[in-house]
Amino acid sequence: MTSVKALMQPHRIVMMLIFAALVVWCALSLRWDWIPQYAPLALEGLWTTIWILAVSTFLGFLLAVPLGLAQAIGPWYLSIPARTFCTIIRGTPLLLQIWLLYYGLGSLFPQFPWIRGSELWPYLRQAWPYAVLALTLSYAGYEGEVMRGAFSGVAKGQLEAAKSFGMPRFTMFRRIWLPQAVRNVLPTLGGETILQLKATPLVATITVVDIYAVSSRVRSDTFIVYEPLLLLALVYLVIAGLIALAFRRFEQG
């Protein structure tokens, strides 16, 4: 491998040594004795972060496709609502959206007896559905805009070729238009997914216990401030790296 050789240059070796020294110093002189006690909770929080991210990006993308399509080629009665939705979502803070859904919608529901009596009530009284909903809508809003550009950006000739061979519209959409549109914006989607990861800590403000909430818990329980935050940073860094890696795979494949 040529990259090994590239790493063996003097200035790189110095950098790596400094970094290694930092890690060793962190490990030896900072307090990590709280970890065993909080490890189970931290794993649960990590899992919550990951599934909320996965579900909200997946559902958000499914919503983004029609939102983008409506804006790109839809009639006015579809394109105007889609554009309005994307503008509102992108124009207001996510924290506000989460709170409006949780404290607004969440406090409205209990006033209706038929909702309280419904099968869904055990879920609606919890916080996570509102967290997932808010994050999904947020991702849909941003990606709806991205997909609008992606759909418009596919060369006209590509679609004309499909049409000229008698390809039905939906087949053309599924086989030609959508794959080309998605391929063109994969790098953008990868970046947006990492932004979405870093938006997930906001759900801690409505009592969802994600990995960030666990680090706060450690701080308030033990008055240890920096160590949980350092570990938290590392966790987000690793997840972000994995997302970037996965998208690079997609781009090449």
Added chain:
Amino acid sequence: MDTATADAASPEIDTRPEAIRVAGLHKSFGDLEVLKGVSLTARQGDVVAIIGGSGSGKSTMLRCINFLETPSAGQIVIGGEEVAMRPDGSPANQKQIERIRTRLAMVFQQFNLWTHRTLLENVIEVPVHVLKTPRAEAEARARQLLERVGLAGREDTYPAYLSGGQQQRAAIARALAVDPSAMLFDEPTSALDPELVGEVLTVIRDLAAEGRTMLLVTHEMKFAREVANHVVYLYQGRIEEQGPPAEVFGNPQSERLKQFLSSVA
């Protein structure tokens, strides 16, 4: 309109079935009338070359035949089946137009191979996903066709890695894969570097020789003269002159055609 009807056959009664008939075709883009009543018939086995200056409407005419452009008025009959049109010229029956399009394969000036698929995938796309041919069968046929246009060994290459001439030959293979009853060529060599034109013309020449029905919009006059059995000269949306290539090129009647031929010679 009858005077403008181009029947490619000799004056004797031609019994070959009609492949494409266009009658009184009009097309306007806003206030600009691009086609002002064009009529033309191609029978099976005909190679009709359509020539004319830029803006004469020749590409538009070709694109109206498979409804990539919506005609403003007129009649289009493909293999004896008239395309149902609304009063505004748009196809009345989307299913019918899709069915008819599968019988007309088009080759574009810009090739328009699907960039996210390999050559083999490009060629089997329509057979597998539109005509529902079994995949193995479609693949075997696609390999034959790619070999035929001189692209054996390039099955797994993406279009972006090929020269324009190779892409156009692949596009011709894609068109042949649907086993079309007629082929529409829209300036197939106009986007190519001069040294790549020949390889594409060779492929088209072979297709003409095996009796395929073709409508060919082209700027290659020598080639048109050689492969076509009927030449149509369009001028400002009307058929100005037409006939066998020997007459149209050898003994042009109209002043405009004479000027045009001397300008492109």
